[in-house]
Amino acid sequence: xxxxxxxxxxxxxxxxxxxxxxxxxxxxxxxxxxxxxxxxxxxxxxxxxxxxxxxxxxxxxxxxxxxxxxxxxxxxxxxxxxxxxxxxxxxxxxxxxxxxxxxxxxxxxxxxxxxxxxxxxxxxxxxxxxxx
Amino acid sequence: xxxxxxxxxxxxxxxxxxxxxxxxxxxxxxxxxxxxxxxxxxxxxxxxxxxxxxxxxxxxxxxxxxxxxxxxxxxxxxxxxxxxxxxxxxxxxxxxxxxxxxxxxxxxxxxxxxxxxxxxxxxxxxxxxxxxxxxxxxxxxxxxxxxxxxx
Numbered sequence: 001x002x003x004x005x006x007x008x009x010x011x012x013x014x015x016x017x018x019x020x021x022x023x024x025x026x027x028x029x030x031x032x033x034x035x036x037x038x039x040x041x042x043x044x045x046x047x048x049x050x051x052x053x054x055x056x057x058x059x060x061x062x063x064x065x066x067x068x069x070x071x072x073x074x075x076x077x078x079x080x081x082x083x084x085x086x087x088x089x090x091x092x093x094x095x096x097x098x099x100x101x102x103x104x105x106x107x108x109x110x111x112x113x114x115x116x117x118x119x120x121x122x123x124x125x126x127x128x129x130x131x132x
Numbered sequence: 133x134x135x136x137x138x139x140x141x142x143x144x145x146x147x148x149x150x151x152x153x154x155x156x157x158x159x160x161x162x163x164x165x166x167x168x169x170x171x172x173x174x175x176x177x178x179x180x181x182x183x184x185x186x187x188x189x190x191x192x193x194x195x196x197x198x199x200x201x202x203x204x205x206x207x208x209x210x211x212x213x214x215x216x217x218x219x220x221x222x223x224x225x226x227x228x229x230x231x232x233x234x235x236x237x238x239x240x241x242x243x244x245x246x247x248x249x250x251x252x253x254x255x256x257x258x259x260x261x262x263x264x265x266x267x268x269x270x271x272x273x274x275x276x277x278x279x280x281x282x283x
Binding site for chain 2: 027041054
């Protein structure tokens with residue numbers, strides 16, 4: 001893969017997150033924390049509504065990443081969950097080449113990753129190290 | 133409140149199998165259409181022996197097959213309604229594919245109070261090995277506990 005610092009190599013937009021998505025992800029992920037699917041529980045915990053699993057949002061970012069690079073080339077993938085992702089959020093994932101480097105005798109790139117909602121608020125900020 | 137005594141604490145290891153049907157359900161949920169995850173020939177062309185697990189799926193496998201998926205919360209006396217996921221990291225050392233049986237070994241590696249005790253960050257690192265004993269990945273999650281602060 002040819003890459004230069006500053007290149008945007010990851011870019012993908014996703015449909016709005018629905019309650020149905022959250023219910024399906026609850027089952028698909030094994031994360032049965034009721035805060036993501038049970039409105040009564042979420043309200044009791046002090047939230048106005050249910051909200052997306054952080055790992056659902058990271059899964060979307062992972063999907064955007066492996067649309068752009070081979071899954072087997074990813075050496076590490078990390079994110080910080082900067083803000084709660086609300087119902088209805090329309091997420092856009094992006095990744096730019098932050099650095100080209102050599103590690104363990106391998107040429108790699110460090111991608112700077114973000115997931116934003118339709119208002120531009122950053123939900124996830126992270127990075128991936130990817131072999132070239 | 134979680135304190136430094138939790139550091140070093142290990143939780144029950146989890147053994148999980150990468151099952152094709154469960155993985156397909158995960159992909160359907162996410163609208164994943166990438167052939168490398170869906171088509172055996174495309175996966176083989178990428179050098180995999182079977183369909184690969186996507187980058188975040190290790191986290192799911194550990195929860196799906198745990199006898200107590202929230203053991204780390206109950207064991208540390210944390211109310212599930214008060215936790216948020218702060219950070220997540222994966223280091224990938226070898227491929228994970230459908231049919232693999234993985235073992236997850238989680239342990240607490242740090243506990244840090246923030247904002248004068250209003251929040252506590254707990255880091256849990258998990259070593260992942262496969263059925264051949266190969267170390268395939270390390271995962272680290274940071275959970276944020278919103279502590280009850282006396283008014």
